[in-house]
Amino acid sequence: MGSTRVPGKVLMDLCGETVLARVVSRLRRARLINEILVATTDRPADDVIVAECRKHSVPVARGDQDDVLDRYYRAAQLGNADTVVRITSDCPLIDPEITDRTISEFLRAGVDYASNGLQRTYPRGLDTEAITVEALTKAWRHAGKTYEREHVTPYIYEHPEEFRILSVTADADYSEQRWTLDTPEDLEFIRAVYSKMNGNSAFSWRAVLELLSKNPELTQINRSVVQKTLHG
DSSP states (O other): OSSSSSTTGSSSEETTTEEHHHHHHHTTTOOOOOOOEEEEEGGGGHHHHHHHHHHOOOOOEOSSSOOEEEEHHHHHHTTTOSEEEEEEEOTTTTHHHHHHHHHHHHHHHTEEEETTTTTTTBBBBBOOOOEEHHHHHHHHHHOSHHHHHHSSSSSTTOOOTSSSSOOOOOOOOTTTOOOOOHHHHHHHHHHHHHHTTTTTTTTOHHHHHHHHHHHHGGGSSSOOOOOOOTTT
């Protein structure tokens, strides 16, 4: 709820459902995910997120607002996980097919970490990371920089000498597409997409590409947004 650009963004309305509910609904169609768990903060302001999760029967782990790596580590322990798949809750166009592909490549290669965001070819907002709990634990123990704690995985992908890392890429370069929710313009864009899809959550990312090719004016809504960098 403490987003600086769009406060409360994960509970914003998208055609009758919250952003968070849309993320959960779409991820429930992924074949390779065993359990969805929301890792939110222990701040009173995020009690409403817990209530939303209960409404949709999603388990919750709560932890430090700024040390998100610690929050993830403790959530993994709570869920007794072997592998953690990280999806951020501001991606209501997340695609289960792409998430499954990232997990599948991770399992096939037997690596410590796989991501489709290392070499960006997919639209921003479809980001999926798969991490062994062993790698997550090592990062939790050794990551000391503020951004390493806040962004969970930099310690892993910035130390390829310590971890086996896999970059998962698309069949073409779609990286100019911005489908994440970080600004009011992003919210307007995503609402327009859901409206065109009649409020349905089951559409694919390919369907969004087709929609935008037929309605190119939609891409202008948030084209001028500058993405925040990892270091601020």
